[in-house]
Amino acid sequence: MEKAKKRNISISGSGTAAGGEYDQVKVNGSAHINSDIECEIFKCNGSAHIEGNIKTATAKVNGSSHVEGNMEAREMIINGSTDIDGNLTSSEVKIQGSSTIKGDLKGKEINVRGTASITGNVSSDEIDVKGQVIIGGDCEAESFLARGHFKINGLLNAGNIDIELLRLCEAKEIGGENISVKRNLDFSGFKKILKFFMGQEKDQLTAEVIEGDHVSLEYTHAKVVRGNTIEIGPGCVIDRIEYKQSLELDENAKIGTQEKI
Amino acid sequence: MEKLISKKDLLEAANISYGQLYRWKRKNLIPENWFIRKSTFTGQETFFPKEEILQRIEKIKNLKDDLSLDELADMFSPSPTITSLSADELVKRNIVSSTAIEMYNTHHGNTATFSFDQLLTLYLLDTLLQTGEMNRSEGMELLHFLQQHANEITGQESELIFIRKMGVSFFILTPEPAKLLVESQTKIIAHYKLNKYIEELKLKLS
Incomplete structure (x- = not known):
């Protein structure tokens, strides 16, 4: 049987469409889609409201969109704002604007240049944050790179964790192979302006437990740090350190107890 | 504990x-x-x-x-892998005994190939029979019981418990981990973590 060619929808102005299978869905004004939708390309330049789930190969949101169900996309770019009430599954996600996901976020490459807030868990091969991320659950990745503000209420678990501090960062627990936390030394104009508006908040990472094979920390407040090789830099306040092979301490670090195991 | x-x-x-x-x-x-x-x-x-x-x-x-x-x-993972095997192959590869297959066929009618769920049932039946603790009529009850609750077994971490008191036997299926207290005359004959059997079976199949 020959497959019927899928049709396009294009809404310019304000309109309502039924769900279903389409090739391209383009919204230039404001659109309301009544049920689940499946398409190849989803592009929204105005505002879109989808009452069901959406499944698409590529999604680009330049305006604002609200999905009441789950969203599945192979590739997704958010330049405006997107709210998803369910889960987002996408191999490549780029968030340049802001987005709120009430469920879980699953991907292969997650790139945040704006603000993202996820109520559930995040898992991905790579996570790169140069903005702000708030995660309600756990965060798992092979590589986690952050140059900005993040708050993780659960466990941050990644093979390589590379954090350059900017303002307050927080995670309940951190675990992985290589963990490196450094203060951002770039005092360029942008950061000065940011500091001016945000107030003189200190760059600092707070965590209860940090465990890894190779741990190197600066300006970190933690209750327990455990690892094979540990380097503690300036500005650290740590209640207890347990290490296997080596421990290097900066003279400006405040350490409670330390023990070689 | x-x-x-x-x-x-x-x-x-x-x-x-x-x-x-x-x-x-x-x-x-x-x-x-x-x-x-x-x-x-x-x-x-x-x-x-x-x-x-x-x-x-x-x-x-x-x-x-x-x-x-x-x-x-x-x-x-407790969720099944997609495989199906024929009865001949199962016996040949020594995964389950021919007696177990025969019993399964009596209960379900002749089955040529077995899906993973069916294999798991068969494997549990066979293991219990091999221990010598369960007789054939109890085996038939087990088959009936597992068939009724097939949905509860797959994709979940559950436990199968087999108890007997004064010759009357029961099967119990419960989510993991089960803390079961029984009276003194009751004998817990088998307490199986299904996950473990799923793993074993997957290993044998691969």
Whole structure:
């Protein structure tokens, strides 16, 4: 049987469409889609409201969109704002604007240049944050790179964790192979302006437990740090350190107890 | 109460590093509910069910050279892998006995190929028969019981318990972990973690 060619929808102005299978869905004004939708390309330049789930190969949101169900996309770019009430599954996600996901976020490459807030868990091969991320659950990745503000209420678990501090960062627990936390030394104009508006908040990472094979920390407040090789830099306040092979301490670090195991 | 082992002692006993443990957790080789958090005088510590985690780590260490971590995760996950095998092949490869297949066929009618769920039923039946603790009519009851509750078995971590009191036998299927208290004359003949059998079966099939 020959497959019927899928049709396009294009809404310019304000309109309502039924769900279903389409090739391209383009919204230039404001659109309301009544049920689940499946398409190849989803592009929204105005505002879109989808009452069901959406499944698409590529999604680009330049305006604002609200999905009441789950969203599945192979590739997704958010330049405006997107709210998803369910889960987002996408191999490549780029968030340049802001987005709120009430469920879980699953991907292969997650790139945040704006603000993202996820109520559930995040898992991905790579996570790169140069903005702000708030995660309600756990965060798992092979590589986690952050140059900005993040708050993780659960466990941050990644093979390589590379954090350059900017303002307050927080995670309940951190675990992985290589963990490196450094203060951002770039005092360029942008950061000065940011500091001016945000107030003189200190760059600092707070965590209860940090465990890894190779741990190197600066300006970190933690209750327990455990690892094979540990380097503690300036500005650290740590209640207890347990290490296997080596421990290097900066003279400006405040350490409670330390023990070689 | 199950014996617990702290994370520190586990790393020592199994000779692995924090990185490995976290990686395996990420790859779902170690289930989330094995991580038991407790406060101690040194702050929060994580504990694990001792027997299970040590066995699991031993298996991972033995198999990780032959299988990728994703394949391992498939093996440990309670959800079935898609396979089907014919009755002849099952006997030939010594996965289950022909008696078990015969009983299965009497109950369900002749079956040429077995899906994973059916294989699991067959495997449980066979294991219980082989122990010599269950007779054939009880085996038929087990088949009936597992057929009725097929949906509850797959994709979940459940336990099968077989008890007998004064010659009357019962089967119980419950979500893991079951703490079962029985009166003194009652005998718990079998207490199976289905997960373990799913793993064993997947190993035999692969």
